[in-house]
Amino acid sequence: MYILETNSFKYYLGERLLFKLPALKLHTKSRIGLIGLNGSGKTTLLELLAGIRPIPAAAKIICKTTMTILPQLKERLSKSGGETTQTYILQALKQQSGLLLADEPTNNLDMDHLLWLEKELRHYSGALILVSHDRDFLDALCNEIWALDDKQLQIYQGNYSNYQQQKIISEKTHDQAYRKYIMQKTHLETAFSAKQQQAQKAVKTTKISLSEARITGAKPYFAKKQKKLQQTGQSILTRLDKLKQIEKRQSLPIIKMNLLS
DSSP states (O other): OEEEEEOOEEEEETTEEEEEEOOEEEETTOEEEEEEOTTSSHHHHHHHHHTSSOOOTTOOEEEOSOEEEEOOOOOOOSSOHHHHHHHHHHHHHHTOOSEEEEESTTTTOOHHHHHHHHHHHHTOSSEEEEEOSOHHHHHHHOSEEEEEETTEEEEEESOHHHHHHHHHHHHHHHHHHHHHHHHHHHHHHHHHHHHHHHHHHHHHHTTSOHHHHHHHOHHHHHHHHHHHHHHHHHHHHHHHHHSOOOOOOOOOOOOOOOOOO
C-alpha cells in the first residue's frame, strides 16, 4: 500500500533550480536514507513532503497517512546535546505516525544514544525518511537511498553500502559515455574546421581571372568543389546538433563515519 505519492516536478529557489524530482512512491515499509551535499535541498525536500513549505503549482503530493517531521535540532535545553536530541526524538516517536521524516537525527548523539536511536527506529511501525551523514546508521536502517546529486534525485535500492556499489557502476558507465561523447564531438569539430579551410581555399581559387579560367577550365571545377565542401560541412554540423550531449558528472563525496568516544 502506498502512503505517499508525488508526480515529477522541479523546485526553484527564486530563479535557481534546486532540484528535479522523479515521481515518488512510499509504501508502509519504506526505510529511506536521503543523502546529498550540504545545500543540495535535503531539508527543503522533507519540508515539501511534510506540507510545511509551499509546493510549486505543477507539483502534486498525495499523503494517505499521518506524518511527523523531526527537524534539525539547534536549540539547547539544560541537558546535554545528546539528551536534548533524545527528548525531541521521544516526542516524535510517541506520535506513532505512519511516516516519520527525520532531519539529521544523529546530530549531538554519543554512541549510547546512537545505539538507542537505531534500536527505536528499527522497531518503528511506520515508514521512515532519514537524512544522515552516518553510513553505519543508514546501513542498519535503510532499504532505499535517495541521492540528491547535481540537482537530480536518483533512487537506489538497498542500504548505503548497496548504493555505493551501484554508484560505482553508474559512474563508470557515465564516465565511459562522457569520454565517447567528447571523442565524437572533437572528431566532428575537427572535421568541420578542416572542411571550412578547404572551402575557403576553393573560394580563393574561384577568383582567378576569366582568361585564365577559359584556358584551364578551373573556375567551374572549384566552384563545384566549394559547393560540395559546404554541403559536407553542413552535414557535419547536423551531426553535431544531433549528438546527445553528456555532461561531466559532479561526484558526491563519500560519507565518513565519525567515531565517537
